[in-house]
Amino acid sequence: MINIAVIGAGYVGMSLAILLSKNNNVDVLDTDAEKINKINQRKPTIKDHGIEDLLENKKLQLSATDSPEQAYKSKDFFIIATPTDFNEDTNNFDTSSVEMVIESILQHANTGLIVIKSTVPIGFTQAMNQKFTTNRIVFSPEFLREGSAIYDNLNPSRIVVGGNHPSMHTFSKVLEEISTNEDVEILLMSSSEAEAVKLFSNTFLALRVSFFNELDSFAMDNNLSPQNIIEGMSLDPRIGSFYNNPSFGYGGYCLPKDTKQLLSNYSNTPQELIKSVISSNETRKDFLTNAILNSGAKVIGVHRLVMKFNSDNFRESAIIDIITKLSAQGKKILIYEPLLQETEFKGWKICKELKEFKSNAQLIIS
Numbered sequence: 001m002i003n004i005a006v007i008g009a010g011y012v013g014m015s016l017a018i019l020l021s022k023n024n025n026v027d028v029l030d031t032d033a034e035k036i037n038k039i040n041q042r043k044p045t046i047k048d049h050g051i052e053d054l055l056e057n058k059k060l061q062l063s064a065t066d067s068p069e070q071a072y073k074s075k076d077f078f079i080i081a082t083p084t085d086f087n088e089d090t091n092n093f094d095t096s097s098v099e100m101v102i103e104s105i106l107q108h109a110n111t112g113l114i115v116i117k118s119t120v121p122i123g124f125t126q127a128m129n130q131k132f133t134t135n136r137i138v139f140s141p142e143f144l145r146e147g148s149a150i151y152d153n154l155n156p157s158r159i160v161v162g163g164n165h166p167s168m169h170t171f172s173k174v175l176e177e178i179s180t181n182e183d184v185e186i187l188l189m190s191s192s193e194a195e196a197v198k199l200f201s202n203t204f205l206a207l208r209v210s211f212f213n214e215l216d217s218f219a220m221d222n223n224l225s226p227q228n229i230i231e232g233m234s235l236d237p238r239i240g241s242f243y244n245n246p247s248f249g250y251g252g253y254c255l256p257k258d259t260k261q262l263l264s265n266y267s268n269t270p271q272e273l274i275k276s277v278i279s280s281n282e283t284r285k286d287f288l289t290n291a292i293l294n295s296g297a298k299v300i301g302v303h304r305l306v307m308k309f310n311s312d313n314f315r316e317s318a319i320i321d322i323i324t325k326l327s328a329q330g331k332k333i334l335i336y337e338p339l340l341q342e343t344e345f346k347g348w349k350i351c352k353e354l355k356e357f358k359s360n361a362q363l364i365i366s
Contacts (some may be wrong), residue, residue, distance in 0.1 A: 001148065001240075002023065002024040002025070003074055004020055004024050004027070004076065004077045004079065004174075005071045005072055006020075006029070007071070007081060007082060008080065008082040008118075009030040009039065009064065009123070010081060010082035010083065011147065011149045012077070012081040012150075013117070014044075014048075014051075015041075015144065015149035015271060016064065016153060017062060018150070019154065020179040021154050022059075022060060023158075024061065024174070025061045025320050026060075026066070027075075028063070028071070029064075029065060029066070030064060030098070031066055034152065035361055038272070039062065039063070040063060040064050042055040042060075043055065044185075047147065048147060048148070049147065049151060050127075050150045050151065051150055057366070068104050069236055072104075072105055072108040075181050075213040076112055076113070077112060077171055078115065079115045079117055080098055081142075082097040082101060082166045083097065083117050084097070084098060084266070086257035092121055092261065092264055093119070093120060093124075093132055093257070094363070095120055096123070097118075098118050098120065100115060100359060102128055102137060103132070108148060110127065112134055112136070113144065113170075113171055114136050114137045114138070114140075115138055115140050115171060116138070116139045119141070120195060121195070121265060122265045123192050125138065125162065125192070125193050126190075126192055132345065134252050135163070135164050137191075138165055138168055138171070138173070139191045139194045140159075140172075141195070141197055141201075143157060143201065146313075147254065148315070154178065155173070155181055156179050156181060158296075159175050159187070160187045160197055161186075161187075161190070162190055162191040162192070162193050163194075164190070172186045172188065192350045198263060199258050203255075203259045203274060205243065209249075210242050210244050210250065211279040212246050212249050213247060213249065213280070213284040214227060214284065216279060217284065220291065226246055235338050248285065248319045248321075248322055249284045249318035249321070250350040251307045251315075251316045251319075253307075257316075259274070259277055259278050260348075282330065285325065289329075292326060292331075292363065292365065293329055295363055297359055298332060299331070300331050300332065300333055300334045300336075300363055301335075301358070301363065301365070302323055302335045302348075302365055302366075303364055304319075304337055305345070305366065306337075306339070320346075322365070333348040334348075335348050335350045335351065335363075336357040337350060338365040
């Protein structure tokens with residue numbers, strides 16, 4: 001049985017900690033007392049399909065603490081899953097939380113592989129190894145969907161670990177053990193290549209979202225059926241009938257910040273496509289805002305604020321940008337969002353009853 005510390009009890013950290021604790025000893029380190037109590041009481045800290053069943057019905061070697069001394073004691077692996085928000089002023093991820101955790105681990109533990117799961121700029125892991133004169137720090141990207149993190153860990157599309165340490169292979173096998181996929185691909189590479197895999201993957205997904213959004217904009221402008229066009233395209237197996245649903249724009253925690261970080265990493269390399277993905281997303285929001293304004297409706301109803309289906313948060317939700325633009329043009333906004341208990345959200349009225357919402361809104365966007 002391997003001893004593992006997981007730092008950060010968000011979607012990435014908690015889904016991994018729960019699944020790893022079925023066969024290993026896992027300590028979760030977090031600063032949030034409420035999260036710590038929930039974990040120790042076997043209650044979920046995130047909304048994710050299947051998490052309640054695992055916590056209630058599986059025998060887990062899992063505990064949580066706010067003490068680094070306790071969490072780091074005699075560990076084989078340290079998994080860092082703290083947030084790295086994009087800082088618009090520095091044009092880079094804010095990696096301060098990851099750096100502080102690395103420094104703390106190195107102060108408390110002389111052995112054990114340090115695995116960064118947080119998304120970081122390309123070259124960050126190599127820079128950390130140089131800064132602390134070690135090779136113990138590696139990067140292993142996560143490819144999880146919010147709301148399906150347990151499922152995605154059980155059914156990984158691939159396992160990637162990047163660095164230069166002999167324990168990398170052992171860690172990849174630990175991840176493979178929690179997978180239900182018998183033939184999951186394991187890729188070992190340099191840390192910078194692994195970081196690039198993460199950022200390029202998410203930017204390609206953002207590009208795909210943007211492509212079908214621009215297709216939809218064209219169809220709207222020319223009175224065409226976007227469904228017919230998309231179906232006709234997607235039956236080509238090279239394109240595929242997936243990830244092709246037009247939307248308000250890509251949003252959420254990952255795609256907006258990861259595309260901007262990749263663009264920042266291109267500072268010395270000529271490119272056109274990466275910056276176009278980012279600008280296309282803003283163009284789509286402006287296009288839909290103008291379409292709604294041109295409808296003549298004065299009272300706009302917004303059905304749900306969540307960033308995507310089955311989500312429970314509004315982080316970087318694309319619809320909020322559209323609401324802001326509409327509000328600035330003098331439109332009255334009504335919101336129906338069962339997750340909110342308040343009567344207002346950022347100054348916009350929340351309707352508690354769906355019937356009231358539908359009867360008062362002149363146009364509903366959903």
